[in-house]
Amino acid sequence: MKVGRNGFALNCEKAPATGSRGVVASNHPMASAAGARVLLEGGNAVDAAIATLFALTVVEPMMVGVLGGGVGHIRMADGRHAVMDGLSTAPAAATPTMYTPRTDVPPEEREVEGRTNAIGALSVAVPASLRAWAETLARFGSWSLADVMAPAIQLAAEGFRVTPYLSDCIGDAAADLARDADLAARFLPGGTKLAAGSRFVQGAYADTLRAIAKEGPDLLHEGALGGMVADALAQAGGIVTRADLAASRPIERAPIHGSYRGFDVFAPPPPASAGVHVAQMLNVLEGFDVAAMGFGTVESWHLVAEALKMAFADRSAATADPDFVHVPVELLTSRRYADLRRAEIDMARAKAWSAHPSLGESNCTTHVTVADATGNIVATTQTINALFGARMAIPGTGLIANNYMHNFDPRPGLALSVQPGKRVYTSMAPTIALRGGKPAFALGLPGGLRIFPSAFQAVLNLIDHGMTLQQAVEAPRIWTQGLALELEPGVPTEVAAALAARGHVVKRAATLGGGMNGIAFNDDGTMTGAACWRADGSVVALGGGLARAGVRFVLETATTTPSA
Numbered sequence: 001m002k003v004g005r006n007g008f009a010l011n012c013e014k015a016p017a018t019g020s021r022g023v024v025a026s027n028h029p030m031a032s033a034a035g036a037r038v039l040l041e042g043g044n045a046v047d048a049a050i051a052t053l054f055a056l057t058v059v060e061p062m063m064v065g066v067l068g069g070g071v072g073h074i075r076m077a078d079g080r081h082a083v084m085d086g087l088s089t090a091p092a093a094a095t096p097t098m099y100t101p102r103t104d105v106p107p108e109e110r111e112v113e114g115r116t117n118a119i120g121a122l123s124v125a126v127p128a129s130l131r132a133w134a135e136t137l138a139r140f141g142s143w144s145l146a147d148v149m150a151p152a153i154q155l156a157a158e159g160f161r162v163t164p165y166l167s168d169c170i171g172d173a174a175a176d177l178a179r180d181a182d183l184a185a186r187f188l189p190g191g192t193k194l195a196a197g198s199r200f201v202q203g204a205y206a207d208t209l210r211a212i213a214k215e216g217p218d219l220l221h222e223g224a225l226g227g228m229v230a231d232a233l234a235q236a237g238g239i240v241t242r243a244d245l246a247a248s249r250p251i252e253r254a255p256i257h258g259s260y261r262g263f264d265v266f267a268p269p270p271p272a273s274a275g276v277h278v279a280q281m282l283n284v285l286e287g288f289d290v291a292a293m294g295f296g297t298v299e300s301w302h303l304v305a306e307a308l309k310m311a312f313a314d315r316s317a318a319t320a321d322p323d324f325v326h327v328p329v330e331l332l333t334s335r336r337y338a339d340l341r342r343a344e345i346d347m348a349r350a351k352a353w354s355a356h357p358s359l360g361e362s363n364c365t366t367h368v369t370v371a372d373a374t375g376n377i378v379a380t381t382q383t384i385n386a387l388f389g390a391r392m393a394i395p396g397t398g399l400i401a402n403n404y405m406h407n408f409d410p411r412p413g414l415a416l417s418v419q420p421g422k423r424v425y426t427s428m429a430p431t432i433a434l435r436g437g438k439p440a441f442a443l444g445l446p447g448g449l450r451i452f453p454s455a456f457q458a459v460l461n462l463i464d465h466g467m468t469l470q471q472a473v474e475a476p477r478i479w480t481q482g483l484a485l486e487l488e489p490g491v492p493t494e495v496a497a498a499l500a501a502r503g504h505v506v507k508r509a510a511t512l513g514g515g516m517n518g519i520a521f522n523d524d525g526t527m528t529g530a531a532c533w534r535a536d537g538s539v540v541a542l543g544g545g546l547a548r549a550g551v552r553f554v555l556e557t558a559t560t561t562p563s564a
Helices: 029-040 045-059 129-140 145-158 164-172 181-187 203-215 224-235 242-247 274-285 298-318 335-342 448-463 469-474 493-501
Strands: 017-019 022-026 069-075 081-086 251-253 256-260 263-267 366-372 377-383 431-435 438-444 485-487 506-508 517-521 527-531 538-542
Touching: 017 022, 022 029, 022 045, 022 517, 022 527, 029 045, 029 145, 029 366, 029 538, 045 129, 045 145, 045 203, 045 366, 045 377, 069 129, 069 263, 069 431, 069 438, 081 129, 129 145, 145 203, 203 224, 224 242, 256 274, 263 274, 263 448, 274 298, 274 335, 274 448, 298 448, 298 493, 366 438, 366 517, 377 431, 377 438, 431 448, 438 448, 438 469, 448 469, 469 517, 469 527, 485 493, 493 506, 527 538
Parallel strands: 017 538, 485 506
Antiparallel strands: 017 527, 022 366, 022 538, 069 081, 069 377, 081 251, 256 263, 263 431, 366 377, 431 438, 438 517, 517 527
């Protein structure tokens, strides 16, 4: 099919689903089914989203878990917006010099000697997901924690079929998984990765989920489960303590609001990068006729690349945990700052970008989008950070530890350096857009540093290039933070060559960012969900509903024998 004014050829690999009673989109079919089950039984979008997340900890264990962190973006039917910041924090014993940065790789890669910020107990930050999910449910949901956890417990206890994607992920991480006895026993039985199509049962994890459903999140943060976690990490050389677990609290924040060509775009605030820098880039691009450039042209991707480099340069200096670093949100999202930065773009030539002098120094995730029939919307991105997190388990519990410390800059004295109690910064971008005060679309994706640039491109696809949601989430992406300009295979060879001629250091990549999913809200009152080819993304859309009020079915019994 053709998209954009220039007729770019785009063939979608998946089909959208439309319904009037609710939509659940996640990166695994069984997790989407879990959320849909909640909607079918009368739960709202928040209930369904939390049920979907717990199910994902079972079926996507390499991506998300209760020992992780994340960001939930909620818009209730009454217009309330809230961002639940459940990001992990550096332990109290963390220091800016706890890692030794490698000098033989670019500093942007955050590599340290011995990989201690990426693998093992010293890479584990204080988990925050569980309390954040429970508090989100308590504030905005209508079901109990035990009820929303029921589908996940069933999946863990009875098992599910391993997808090729999960099997491949196990293979990619096999060398590290083999070093942990618990992970090796689960994912590499007999020394071989779980095969696609095999049934995967997680009895120990089912028991842990049952205990959490009964005792609540304090079982981890102040109880026996937390003691097991702290002891296991300490024995392995980690520094997360019982006191760290007890101190962990989610924070409710207001989203960043940006506007673009008549749409109101809301995304998470710092320490998340998305809200500030998506708003910043949209402000800059509003001064260009992006639609006239056409999707997939040299001009449009050159412009996006320059905007991304500009945003990443400013991000490195100014966006971090606002409790530790002054984040000039008003300046970064202002029209006057956009005018200043727009004037620096050279449409004929790629340039190197640095943080503006006015700013003082101070892939492996999952995403869920849910909407219900009453107008509640949830877009939430959650993670244990890297594939299989720290690649260590808490013995006997089924829990996999995060490696969120890798998100900090291992060099001291910078906005993103390690500090005790500091929240990790993130590129998570659960985005909700309105038009005329009514929901237009909600979307998000996993993918580390490539998350908010990918979400930004999807917003352009929908607004400027007139794509359907399915096209927008599946369209080819580009990414750069100032070094190479990475291009997905869908970018034509001749366009790649023209970008190189403008000075970009072009590099091909199989995928950029993870599986995006989202929901579009249609004028007829229905909603359409879509998920892309980059993950096991699956959509469940609900139609029908309960019987009309007052309807009764009466079985009539004949009192006489009818004549032939």
